[in-house]
Amino acid sequence: MIAPATRELIVNGLWRQNPGLAQLLGLCPLLAISNSVVNSLSLGLATTLVMMVASASVAVVRNLIPHEIRIPTFVLIIAAAVTVVDLSMNAYVHPLYLVLGVFIPLITTNCIVLARVEAFASKRSTAASVLDAAMMGLGLTLVLVVLGAVREIFGKGTLFSGLDLALGPAARDWVVTVVPDYQGFLLAVLPPGAFLGLGLIIALKNWIEAIRQARRGTPAPVIQPAA
Amino acid sequence: MPTSPHIVLADNSVRAVMFKVLAALVPGVVVHAWMFGPAIWVSLLLTTLFCLVIEALVLAMRDLPLKPFLSDGSVLVTAWLLALSLPTLLPWWLYALGSLFAVLVAKHLYGGLGQNVFNPAMVGYAVLIVSFPAHMNLWPAPVGVAGHTPNLMEALDLVFAGQGAVSPDAYTAATPMDQLRAQVRTGLSAEAVAAASFGLHAKEALVLSYALGGLLLLAHRVITWHVPVAFLGALVATATLLHLIDPGRHADPLFHLLTGSTVLGAFFILTDPVSASTTPLGKLIYAGLAGVITVLIRSFGAYPDGVAFAVLLMNAAVPFIDAYTQPRVFGHSRGRRT
Incomplete structure (x- = not known):
């Protein structure tokens, strides 16, 4: 049996307050790199890892950080975590590292990382902070993967191409050619496709919420993006 | 009655x-x-x-x-x-x-x-x-x-x-515009290309027929003069300026008027009552900037024609333009917008 507080954290991260669908934070990498499943999955997992390390570190020392300089301190901690992830990816998954390029160091500036540290980890216990960071990160990864899959299918007619970059040679045969002889639809691969795709996924979430609310007999709440 | x-x-x-x-x-x-x-x-x-x-x-x-x-x-x-x-x-x-x-x-x-x-x-x-x-x-x-x-x-x-x-x-x-682009890249003068462009006479007839339709719209007060005048004026002015600076790289203004969808855009596309600016001054700014952007995209961009992108860019700016160009209502002071 999961405790209600834990359950709340999981539901918030994966669905209700999903960073990609409800908070609309961390959209820069979401839109820039999500043109295939492998890119989305690896950047999403890297971001999740950074969020967990950063949240854990901040939660441990949260009572030692002076309030006035907390933001620079948080950013330093996040940057340190990103450097670790950046160097590890360069060492262990080098081809993937070359593909993702500048977007790995840029995780430092991803506002979802700082937002969770500031809003959650600097006020709550270490265990809760790590769980929150993991769930928020996985929620973002989930959106990234769905968006990456949609853009890859429409843009190139394949699914899971290049997954061996992230998961090793065993995944080389996992490529699914959804539409054979596909001519390609560049718009889906280019940035406008990311905006359109994300907009449609957010609309889908709001629609599902509206249906669930209607079933319960209460009016659907208007979902506002976080300021 | x-x-x-x-x-x-x-x-x-x-x-x-x-x-x-x-x-x-x-x-x-x-x-x-x-x-x-x-x-x-x-x-x-x-x-x-x-x-x-x-x-x-x-x-x-x-x-x-x-x-x-x-x-x-x-x-x-x-x-x-x-x-x-x-x-x-x-x-x-x-x-x-x-x-x-x-x-x-x-x-x-x-x-x-x-x-x-x-x-x-x-x-x-x-x-x-x-x-x-x-x-x-x-x-x-x-x-x-x-x-x-x-x-x-x-x-x-x-x-x-x-x-x-x-x-x-x-x-x-290749359209005249594509040809110009290719020739300029290989070093021939734009003037020579524009003079030798085939099929411009067909475009001339087409452009005149669009302009005729546009004048009908003006006569029936479906559109006002602001958008076509500002768009074509700014397009010609920008093209003339670029042409004077470097005639070897940039086509003359007549070429810009006759090719692509310049005239169709001026009378039929930019004047869309929903997505265009609605105030008189706003229309001048909206269409004028669209003209400038069109020439810039054609001269320096990677796409063959710039009218569509110029229109879409300026569409995005319309709410902003409209908010700052509200005409004074009779009887109200020229006060600052609140």
Whole structure:
């Protein structure tokens, strides 16, 4: 049996307050790199890892950080975590590292990382902070993967191409050619496709919420993006 | 019986305005068919059909009445402008895709007629030029210039069955603008290219017929003078400036007026009552900047024509422009906007 507080954290991260669908934070990498499943999955997992390390570190020392300089301190901690992830990816998954390029160091500036540290980890216990960071990160990864899959299918007619970059040679045969002889639809691969795709996924979430609310007999709440 | 003499009873309904716009497009369509062969009828029919079907489906999904929205002519204007902006003899599914993005994404996802921020026909065009540059660069050459102009049956065959008996080399050619771009890159002077450009006479006739339609719209007060004057004026001024700075790299202003969709844009696309600016000063700023951007994209950008992108960019700026150009209401002070 999961405790209600834990359950709340999981539901918030994966669905209700999903960073990609409800908070609309961390959209820069979401839109820039999500043109295939492998890119989305690896950047999403890297971001999740950074969020967990950063949240854990901040939660441990949260009572030692002076309030006035907390933001620079948080950013330093996040940057340190990103450097670790950046160097590890360069060492262990080098081809993937070359593909993702500048977007790995840029995780430092991803506002979802700082937002969770500031809003959650600097006020709550270490265990809760790590769980929150993991769930928020996985929620973002989930959106990234769905968006990456949609853009890859429409843009190139394949699914899971290049997954061996992230998961090793065993995944080389996992490529699914959804539409054979596909001519390609560049718009889906280019940035406008990311905006359109994300907009449609957010609309889908709001629609599902509206249906669930209607079933319960209460009016659907208007979902506002976080300021 | 109206008792106030200063009230002019004009039929300003959406239906009346849209059918006037369609009527004003007729000369352009006829000249297009005369100069470039009958293929335009195929593309015009296809976009009209696709746009109407998609509109009907979306209206049904939104639980809106079909008849008033389908018969007000606004869908037809979108379809016709899309057909006139696209090359003829594309595969049929490109016309379907352009219509889908124009009607479903650009119009209905933003709330339907009257709510669309961006010009639907230009969104359809932009999606296709960004996604399928290879197809979109095959412009059928004018009659007499091309080795062979497909007749109606051959056009239908090309659109629905793809490359059949006629090879694209027989009926297409690089447009004057593409040719200029290629020649400037290899170092020839733009003047020589512009002088030697084939098929400009066909474009001249087409441009004149669009301008004639535009003047009809002006005479019927469907549009005001601000947008065409500001757009063409700014386009000519920018082109002249660039041409004076470096005649070897930049075409003269006449070339910019006659090629691409400059005149169609000035009278029919930029003047879209929904996505254009609504204040007099706002219209001048909106259309003037669109003219500047058009020349800049044509001269320095990677895409063949800049009108569509200039229109879309300025559409995005319209709410901002409108907010700062509200005319003074009679009796109110010239105070700062609050």
